[in-house]
Amino acid sequence: MLSQSCKYGIWAVLYMASDPDRDFISIREISNELKISFHFLTKILQSLTRAKIIVSMRGANGGVSLARPAKDINLHEIIVAIDGDDIFTSCVLGLPGCGNEKPCPLHNKWVENREAVTGMCENTNLKDLALEAESTRWLNSDIFPGFHTIFKS
Amino acid sequence: MLSQSCKYGIWAVLYMASDPDRDFISIREISNELKISFHFLTKILQSLTRAKIIVSMRGANGGVSLARPAKDINLHEIIVAIDGDDIFTSCVLGLPGCGNEKPCPLHNKWVENREAVTGMCENTNLKDLALEAESTRWLNSDIFPGFHTIFKS
DNA sequence: TTTATTTAAGATAAAATACTCTTAATTCCT
DNA sequence: AGGAATTAAGAGTATTTTATCTTAAATAAA
Numbered sequence: 001m002l003s004q005s006c007k008y009g010i011w012a013v014l015y016m017a018s019d020p021d022r023d024f025i026s027i028r029e030i031s032n033e034l035k036i037s038f039h040f041l042t043k044i045l046q047s048l049t050r051a052k053i054i055v056s057m058r059g060a061n062g063g064v065s066l067a068r069p070a071k072d073i074n075l076h077e078i079i080v081a082i083d084g085d086d087i088f089t090s091c092v093l094g095l096p097g098c099g100n101e102k103p104c105p106l107h108n109k110w111v112e113n114r115e116a117v118t119g120m121c122e123n124t125n126l127k128d129l130a131l132e133a134e135s136t137r138w139l140n141s142d143i144f145p146g147f148h149t150i151f152k153s
Numbered sequence: 154m155l156s157q158s159c160k161y162g163i164w165a166v167l168y169m170a171s172d173p174d175r176d177f178i179s180i181r182e183i184s185n186e187l188k189i190s191f192h193f194l195t196k197i198l199q200s201l202t203r204a205k206i207i208v209s210m211r212g213a214n215g216g217v218s219l220a221r222p223a224k225d226i227n228l229h230e231i232i233v234a235i236d237g238d239d240i241f242t243s244c245v246l247g248l249p250g251c252g253n254e255k256p257c258p259l260h261n262k263w264v265e266n267r268e269a270v271t272g273m274c275e276n277t278n279l280k281d282l283a284l285e286a287e288s289t290r291w292l293n294s295d296i297f298p299g300f301h302t303i304f305k306s
Numbered sequence: 307t308t309t310a311t312t313t314a315a316g317a318t319a320a321a322a323t324a325c326t327c328t329t330a331a332t333t334c335c336t
Numbered sequence: 337a338g339g340a341a342t343t344a345a346g347a348g349t350a351t352t353t354t355a356t357c358t359t360a361a362a363t364a365a366a
Contacts, residue, residue: 061363075259202343210343
């Protein structure tokens with residue numbers, strides 16, 4: 001469904017959103033905490049920078065930071081920035097020419113599901129995700145040992 | 154979403170389902186009509202044979218045929234036979250350990266969509282798809298020029 | 307202004323996926 | 337029995353995705 005790059009990208013912005021008071025966070029810190037290859041993550045975050053979802057600053061004390069309040073960043077734009085909008089637009093069966101005008105045998109049924117997923121992604125903002133992560137203590141776990149330290153409560 | 158192999162596999166069984174009166178259809182014919190590499194398709198169909206969704210017969214006049222009436226074959230089992238059930242079971246965000254007991258920040262929302270998709274796949278049988286293809290004249294098109302010839306009406 | 311820190315960008319490598327080719331095994335037809 | 341047709345299986349190639357490594361550019365602090 002989502003590429004590995006996209007998943008990592010979402011992990012990273014979720015990490016950034018988890019403490020709104022911090023400004024620039026180094027990619028090194030994120031890659032360490034989430035156990036993602038530093039250089040690989042750097043490339044992924046460059047896509048998000050170009051899409052103006054995050055901003056970056058080089059040099060000492062540099063890093064990355066959300067370009068807007070987490071509440072104003074939704075899942076849909078993050079996914080599109082990294083993976084493109086194929087999953088939200090293309091034919092499930094990969095049939096050439098399929099669309100509303102010329103629906104493939106599964107098109108109409110699929111569009112319902114696709115629109116539900118699209119809607120969910122558009123209506124889910126980063127702030128919600130971060131709060132959810134906090135309330136379920138998701139990050140307070142043994143999977144990302146250092147992650148919980150960034151929570152305030 | 155679905156691998157290319159899986160899409161080709163679905164195309165092929167849809168082709169087979171489109172004329173219930175034929176018995177064995179050669180993979181060569183299917184690959185020609187649907188413009189899929191013969192050897193590649195052969196491998197894909199072997200997965201479906203192992204999964205007992207189709208049966209095959211070697212030798213002259215051999216080929217492949219649905220193992221059951223199209224009405225008794227659903228989309229879900231075809232997908233699982235080729236791609237496995239990951240898309241129906243795994244965490245969208247790829248977070249290790251995510252599940253009902255320990256939901257990731259997106260789990261609950263995602264499960265709704267996932268179950269809708271799963272339900273749709275389980276409730277969609279090959280006969281329905283073939284009828285839909287016929288009624289929308291999907292295959293009566295310029296994309297698969299030879300395909301329409303297999304329809305009776 | 308020099309040095310350390312940090313992202314940007316490009317080259318390379320490894321792994322997974324998609325596709326091709328060759329040979330073997332099976333079945334039918336003559 | 338022999339030959340043609342056809343799927344099975346495995347090896348090989350190509351492309352894409354994932355991951356790593358190296359160098360360049362920018363920024364801040366000493």
